Amino acid sequence: MAGEARAGDEFDVAVVGGGLVGIATAWGLSREGCRVVVLDEGDRAVRASRGNFALVWVQSKGLGLAPYAGWTIRSSNAWQGFSDLLKQETGLDVSFQRPGGFHLCLSEKELEARANVLKRLHAQPGIVDYKTEILTRDQVKVMLPDIGPEVVGGSFCELDGHVNSLRLFRTLHTALNARGVTYLPSHRVESITKEGGEFRLTTTQGEVRAAKVALAAGNANMRLAPMVGLDCPMKPERGQIVVTERLRPFLNHPVVTLRQTDEGTVMIGDSKEESVDPSGLTIGVSATEAERAVRQFPLLANVNVVRTWSAIRVMTRDGFPIYDESKTHPGAFTVCCHSGVTLAANHALTIAPMIARGALDAPLVAPFSARRFHVQAAG
Amino acid sequence: MFKRLAEKGPAIAITVDGRKVTARVGDTVAAALLAAGIDHCRTTPVTGAPRAPYCLMGVCFDCLVTVDGVGSRQGCLIPVREGMKVETQLGRREAGR
Amino acid sequence: MIAAADLASSYELVIIGGGPAGLAAAALAARAGVSTVLFDENPGVGGQIYRAITSTPVADRAVLGQDYWDGAALADEAKASGALIVNGATVWSLDRQRLVGVSVGGKARMIEADRVIIATGSQERPFPIPGWTLPGVMTAGAAQTALKAQGLVVDGRTVMAGSGPLLWLLAAQTLRAGGTIDAILDTTPRRNWLQAMFHLPDFALSPYFAKGLALLREVRAKVPVHRVDTMEAVGNDRVREVVFSGAGGTRRLPVDLLLLHQGVVPNVNLANAAGVAHVWNDRQLCFVPVLDADFGSSVPGIAVAGDGAGIAGGTAAAERGRIAAIAAVRALKPDAVVPDTQAIRQRLQREEMGRAFLDWLNRPADSFRMPEGDTIACRCEEVTAKQVRDTAKMGCEGPNQMKAFLRCGMGPCQGRLCGLTVTELIAAERKTSPDEVGYYRLRPPVKPITLAELASLPISEAERKAVER
CATH class of the missing domain: 1.10.10 (Arc Repressor Mutant, subunit A)
Incomplete structure (x- = not known):
């Protein structure tokens, strides 16, 4: 329920962050019977959840940290059930589909590079076995009949899918609202202390107290984590997306850089810039994305672009998730990752129950502790 | 809904969904449709509701039509040309058109 | 016809919008020796108020009135000034570095500008009543555009509804053109008079006072006017009737055409996308850009003139355009001879005098907003x-x-x-x-462009590498 947190309100868990990671975790906590408060920023917050690409994506995941592949597949496999649960609760369909997805290549050089990445990824010791095929142009064309003449081939993974991420955002908020979870927008958390066995979170609009705290504030976790004895090194980057008007369905599979939403719009883009100014937008980057999109699917040439936007990606320093519990401040957790859509099912159905129980399950999430950064630093 | 003050200026022949319509020099596509008494020029991509030109000044995008095979053109900003083919746009636009 | 390829890669001054503000600014700046381009998305200049001023088929000058024809001088001046005027040019992007994205004839270009004057004027305020999306419901401004540009006059059962000077002006023009109006539904809340009365003395001194009274008399003599508190457009595939209620109870009128209007508001999209700060104006019930005395915005080098700076009407818009242009000329060509700003400011003040009265009187009711x-x-x-x-x-x-x-x-x-x-x-x-x-945070393109147009724009190596990795 939106509104005023009443003095003396006691919460089991305060979730810091009202983006997809925060609200998926909060929803999972609520299902476990926890009394949850979500602390969020306002309408103009830098908000990755409003700028993401909405893939539920498996291929390419795990190069450099093999367990990440298994963790991603776990979420991909849980996604249908997750979306069914949300639909039961809210009546809203987040349009999850897993038809398999493509990475398309516009030159032999790109295709060779792609094949090498996949070879290195799947050769890693301990990597879960899943199939990503390199397909020839002709093989791609069977499934994507509208590809342009410059497409030489690509990779395909049948575990890849997508979702309507803005509807997911709305659906989770709707579900939280129906569950009576307290949602406090414009409550930016300034400091967190632990006194007398409870956490006190000082916000721009007063103090909130809770027995546990889950940091799910994206890049802001870097600022918040040290307040509770945690570490969350981030390396935010800017991405830009181009979106078209609504079109009749023409694309049955998501491509990593181009997908058609259930509403008909086509989202294009996968840029990466070091700038962290969310208000800036580089036309030349949008132009490159548009140019590649037209080469991939020439029938899009005359389609109208109705929006472009840039958003700041939540990115940990090595790109992999960070899940941690504090040694010095028991009851404080970090839930932080880039892929808040793909991993939403895990956050709701796996991480949240762990936080509700008060301890992370080491066999599942130990590889994702931020301690890995210190080990590397020492080595 | 509208009539011409005077049938002045050279006539321009266009087609609307294949039907012949006489427009005048100085007409935009949207104005020509209104003068011809065409009731709606598109149906919405969301619910399929019929829409007709609303603002005639380029802000509302309700006069979107297919012009010479290209979809989602703002009818109120495009001057008519001899032989122009205007089509009602039904729901979502088709990619490639 | 000027094509996208004919444009230079940079101009000292880019003006966006060919209404009174843009035309006056272009004429002044170009005459002072500033390289000036004016982009306007319509087939001809004039903006909304002087729509089709160079091409209107309405020959009888009494129909549109002298105030309309006054716009011809502005258009002539701008044309003679040496400014490059490009019609059919849609500006879809403007950033803080004053890089202007423009499309002409389906081809996009990026143009650099030392100074930019946004003169994109106003649009009609949304009028969200039940049924306002039905075919047969249009804005009053739309009907006026059709009259000015194509000589189309309303036909069949026509009702005009709302508030504000434009509604009455359109009614008068329609009647003069031989059109008939079944009724005018006046949505002006009666209590608005309480606040407006304070400003009546100023309004009485403004040029709009006598004109306004004459218009009201002209229209009321021929058209029944009903004061209404609620209003609904009813129909399935198109509007069939308008249902309204007022002191006299609920009534229904069959209609072929329902024309809505409740004032105009600044067209903020381009300025917003460029990062210009805006603030809520409670009297005009809209967002207006934060501007200095020369109409300079919070973004260096970008000014907003005309009704886009807050609603004040066409004559004021031209004066504002001149003031913004003088500031641009002074910055670009300090030695150029420019007109005396003081005289312009005085004229502007006179124009703006009656505005408070009009704003308070025509402030639309909460239920219609x-x-x-x-x-x-x-x-x-x-x-x-x-x-x-x-x-x-x-x-x-x-x-x-x-x-x-x-x-x-x-x-x-x-x-x-x-x-x-x-x-x-x-x-x-x-x-x-x-x-x-607050308001939507807008991003380019503020008007749609095609993917191919976007793809055709210059791309640096760094920009390409941000995508191809």
Whole structure:
């Protein structure tokens, strides 16, 4: 329920962050019977959840940290059930589909590079076995009949899918609202202390107290984590997306850089810039994305672009998730990752129950502790 | 809904969904449709509701039509040309058109 | 016809919009020796007030009135000044570095400017009543455009509804052109007079006073006028009747054409996308850019002149354009001879004098700005007032989060027809001010361009590498 947190309100868990990671975790906590408060920023917050690409994506995941592949597949496999649960609760369909997805290549050089990445990824010791095929142009064309003449081939993974991420955002908020979870927008958390066995979170609009705290504030976790004895090194980057008007369905599979939403719009883009100014937008980057999109699917040439936007990606320093519990401040957790859509099912159905129980399950999430950064630093 | 003050200026022949319509020099596509008494020029991509030109000044995008095979053109900003083919746009636009 | 390829890669001054502000600014700057280009998306210059001033088929000068024909001098002056005037040119992007994205004839270009004057004027305020999306419901401004540009006059059963000077002007022009109007539904809340009265002395001295009275007399003599508190357009595939209620109870009138108008508001999209700071104006019930005395905005080198700077009418718009142009000339060519600003400011002041009265008198009722229930707030995405209100109740604090949740403002009009409604609905639900709620954060393209146009723009190596990795 939106509104005023009443003095003396006691919460089991305060979730810091009202983006997809925060609200998926909060929803999972609520299902476990926890009394949850979500602390969020306002309408103009830098908000990755409003700028993401909405893939539920498996291929390419795990190069450099093999367990990440298994963790991603776990979420991909849980996604249908997750979306069914949300639909039961809210009546809203987040349009999850897993038809398999493509990475398309516009030159032999790109295709060779792609094949090498996949070879290195799947050769890693301990990597879960899943199939990503390199397909020839002709093989791609069977499934994507509208590809342009410059497409030489690509990779395909049948575990890849997508979702309507803005509807997911709305659906989770709707579900939280129906569950009576307290949602406090414009409550930016300034400091967190632990006194007398409870956490006190000082916000721009007063103090909130809770027995546990889950940091799910994206890049802001870097600022918040040290307040509770945690570490969350981030390396935010800017991405830009181009979106078209609504079109009749023409694309049955998501491509990593181009997908058609259930509403008909086509989202294009996968840029990466070091700038962290969310208000800036580089036309030349949008132009490159548009140019590649037209080469991939020439029938899009005359389609109208109705929006472009840039958003700041939540990115940990090595790109992999960070899940941690504090040694010095028991009851404080970090839930932080880039892929808040793909991993939403895990956050709701796996991480949240762990936080509700008060301890992370080491066999599942130990590889994702931020301690890995210190080990590397020492080595 | 509208009539011409005077049938002045050279006539321009266009087609609307294949039907012949006489427009005048100085007409935009949207104005020509209104003068011809065409009731709606598109149906919405969301619910399929019929829409007709609303603002005639380029802000509302309700006069979107297919012009010479290209979809989602703002009818109120495009001057008519001899032989122009205007089509009602039904729901979502088709990619490639 | 000027093609995109004919444009230089940079101009000292880029003016966007060919209404009175843009035309006056272009004429002044070009005469002072500044390399000036004016982009206007319509087939001819004039903006809305002087729409089709160089081409109108309406020969009888009495129909549109002398105020309209005064615009011809502005157009002539601009044409003679040496400014490059490009019609059919849609500006879809402007950034803080004054890089202008423009499309002409389906070809896009990026143009650098030392100074920019945004003169994109105003648009009609959204009028979200039940049934306002039905064919046969149009804005009064649309009917006026059709009259000016194509000599089209209303035909069949016609009702005009709303408030504000333009509604009465259109009614008079329609009657002079031989059109008939079945009724005028006046939505001006009676209590507006209380606030407006304070400003009557100023208005009585302004040029609009006598003109306004004459218009009212001219129209009232021929058309029944009903004072209304509620209004609905009814029909299935098109509007069939208008249902309204006032002191005399509920009535229904069969209509072929319902023309709505409740004032005009600044067209903020381009300025907003360029990062120009805006503030809520409670008297005019809209966002206006924050500007200095020379109409310079919060973004260095970008000015906003004309009604885009806050509504003041066509004559004031031209004076504002001149003031903005003088500032640009002084910055670019300090030695150039420019007219005396003081005299212009005095004329502007005289024009703006009666504005407070008109604003307070014609301030639309809450119920016509903040609808309830299934009335559509966002025409493009067909989002209802109830959805917006319910989502605000859920804790959605602002229009950008609302956009993410409901897609309002995400359609092709990019919030032009729902932005103010959504902001005001959220403010009402949150019991706070529209200024606190804020507006959509807009991004280029502020007008649609094709993917191929976007793809054709210059790309640096770094920009390519940001995508091809």
